[in-house]
Amino acid sequence: MRPAGRAGDARPAFHLTNRVVHMQSSGSLANISIPARAGVGLKAEHYRLILKTLPDIGFFEVHAENYMGEGGAPHRYLTAVREHYPLSLHGVGLSIGADRPLDRNHLARLKALIDRYQPSLFSEHLAWSSHDTGFFNDLLPVPYTAETLSRVASHIEQVQDVLGRQMLLENPSTYLAFSESTYGEVDFIAEVVRRTGCGLLLDVNNVFVSSTNQLWDPISYIDSYPLAHVQEIHLAGHARESDENDRPLLIDTHDRPVDDIVWDLYAHSIGRIGPVPTLIEWDADVPAWPILAKEAARAELLMRSKDAAIPRAAAE
Ligand SMILES: [Fe+2]
Numbered sequence: 498m499r500p501a502g503r504a505g506d507a508r509p510a511f512h513l514t515n516r517v518v519h520m521q522s523s524g525s526l527a528n529i530s531i532p533a534r535a536g537v538g539l540k541a542e543h544y545r546l547i548l549k550t551l552p553d554i555g556f557f558e559v560h561a562e563n564y565m566g567e568g569g570a571p572h573r574y575l576t577a578v579r580e581h582y583p584l585s586l587h588g589v590g591l592s593i594g595a596d597r598p599l600d601r602n603h604l605a606r607l608k609a610l611i612d613r614y615q616p617s618l619f620s621e622h623l624a625w626s627s628h629d630t631g632f633f634n635d636l637l638p639v640p641y642t643a644e645t646l647s648r649v650a651s652h653i654e655q656v657q658d659v660l661g662r663q664m665l666l667e668n669p670s671t672y673l674a675f676s677e678s679t680y681g682e683v684d685f686i687a688e689v690v691r692r693t694g695c696g697l698l699l700d701v702n703n704v705f706v707s708s709t710n711q712l713w714d715p716i717s718y719i720d721s722y723p724l725a726h727v728q729e730i731h732l733a734g735h736a737r738e739s740d741e742n743d744r745p746l747l748i749d750t751h752d753r754p755v756d757d758i759v760w761d762l763y764a765h766s767i768g769r770i771g772p773v774p775t776l777i778e779w780d781a782d783v784p785a786w787p788i789l790a791k792e793a794a795r796a797e798l799l800m801r802s803k804d805a806a807i808p809r810a811a812a813e
Pocket of ligand 1: 667700731778
């Protein structure tokens with residue numbers, strides 16, 4: 498699954514200016530733009546501290562599926578946090594790659610959540626987690642074929658139609674390649690962008706995890722990724738294990754600090770793209786707030802060091 502060149506440019510029907518994403522809003526929520534700064538995942542463990550101290554964080558991101566209930570403490574806290582910070586919404590349950598229709602009820606709940614909180618960004622994975630009547634906890638990869646390309650593009654068009662806005666598609670972390678794939682991953686993603694006008698989320702940790710597991714070059718992947726369409730970056734920690742042949746096997750665990758090699762790949766990425774909203778994803782064994790804040794500060798420091806106002810055209 499070695500990446501190759503990108504397909505032609507899409508013509509997004511949405512407004513993107515200098516990596517700060519704007520959306521139309523009829524509501525009263527402030528800060529509806531996400532700046533090119535670092536954000537962190539909003540976790541229940543930190544609700545009170547965040548509201549008490551209002552730390553200097555660029556934005557917060559939440560998993561949509563954690564807020565699909567009607568009320569309760571999570572909504573009370575998220576409402577309060579949203580009054581002070583830009584928000585990014587990250588979906589993990591749409592199953593965009595599944596070989597069955599999207600769940601209309603899930604989409605409707607997503608639409609209600611977006612109407613309620615007006616996040617500046619909404620992203621989902623290039624993956625599937627449902628099949629027939631079953632649901633899986635994992636985000637599973639799709640083979641990159643003409644058939645799956647049509648299906649993924651059709652699902653993304655449906656999502657964007659229902660939500661009335663652009664979504665970002667995230668590159669997956671993978672542990673194997675499908676022999677039936679006829680596209681490289683980057684070509685597949687570029688063609689999805691061209692067909693749907695969706696934006697992209699570049700998960701740099703996913704690139705490193707996949708490239709190590711499948712023995713390809715992460716720099717080539719990043720350099721050939723459709724960088725002009727990247728509106729958010731994810732950074733996360735991974736676990737290092739070994740397979741039965743004693744070769745390194747990386748697991749996308751989101752339970753520890755970002756690896757130094759991933760920081761290097763991030764520096765390379767923003768050197769190409771310029772500063773872009775960057776999320777520290779830490780979803781398991783969530784640490785004390787200062788540790789998360791330190792990771793975010795490191796991302797900001799790197800962004801500032803690369804902030805030579807790289808012209809957008811340089812990434813195209
Ligand atoms: Fe991610």
